[in-house]
Amino acid sequence: MRARVLVRPKAGILDPQGVAVQRALPALGFEGVADVNVGRLIELDVEDPSQLEAMCEKLLVNPLIEDYSIQWPEADGRSQDAGPHAPRG
């Protein structure tokens, strides 16, 4: 099954890439942008979806510095977040 893992810098840790993007947007005339974070997207086909969280904890994500959420785009278009690592509001 196709899965998406969205990885983002953990809340409270300085994200200099996000800061740089946030500063660049007003220079292009886009106002009203705040709290920008730059993370990464990992897409993968997994035979056993129940293993994906363990894959995240062991390799795909460093939980000390990153949060993540898991999406299953084929499952009725619904997204599913991984418990304690759900995206920040």
Place this chain on the structure above:
Amino acid sequence: MAGGRWPVSGRGAARPAGLSLLRFGVVRFPGSCDEVDALLACERVPSAEAQILWHGDADLHGVDAVVIPGGFSYGDYLRVGAIARFSPVMGAVQDFARDGGLVLGICNGFQVLCEAGLLPGALLPNVELRFLCRQVNVEVANADTPFTRDCEAGELLSIPVKHTTGRYYAPPGVLQSLDAHGQIVLTYAHDHNPNGSSNDIAGVCNEQGNVFGLMPHPEHAVDPLTGSTDGLKVFASLA
């Protein structure tokens, strides 16, 4: 840190003086680039010899101390150090470290040791997002470790840094614990923190004191030709 934390048994035990050479093993990953400088730095220690350890070999070949060198192991793919930590040699390094063996991680090696959980914390992109290559002063915050015992507490060492991902981070509680247990071994001197590291931390050790990682490159500061020989003290401390 108490002198009694120096490992006295196991494969990494301190050798009786004068009996044999200290044997360094320097790991080579695909993408390592400082392993030869590290090898040469080890060989400058009068009572030491050094050999390369291949990343795909789970055997440390009986070395007394392991150096994880700088570079871009496995292309820094995913996260710095994230892939290298699962290489066969790192399984052996985990066991070696658990038995009290001496492990020194430099730059990418520091990143690998953090990813492997052998050292606390993580390395994040520099605050200014740029690759930095410059000589910095670092202060010896703890001279009572196997890696700094040839230094004086408070001594300044002139050693280069060269990295993009060198901002040391650990949660506040961990930083307090590191401080309380003498695990902050090197700090950047005043106005010399190049990357935004928490508490100016340049190098930390584990609680047992036998695993040490630092972002500056002591192996590049071992010859007067390059301006400083201060880095040699790190290698000589182990002999």
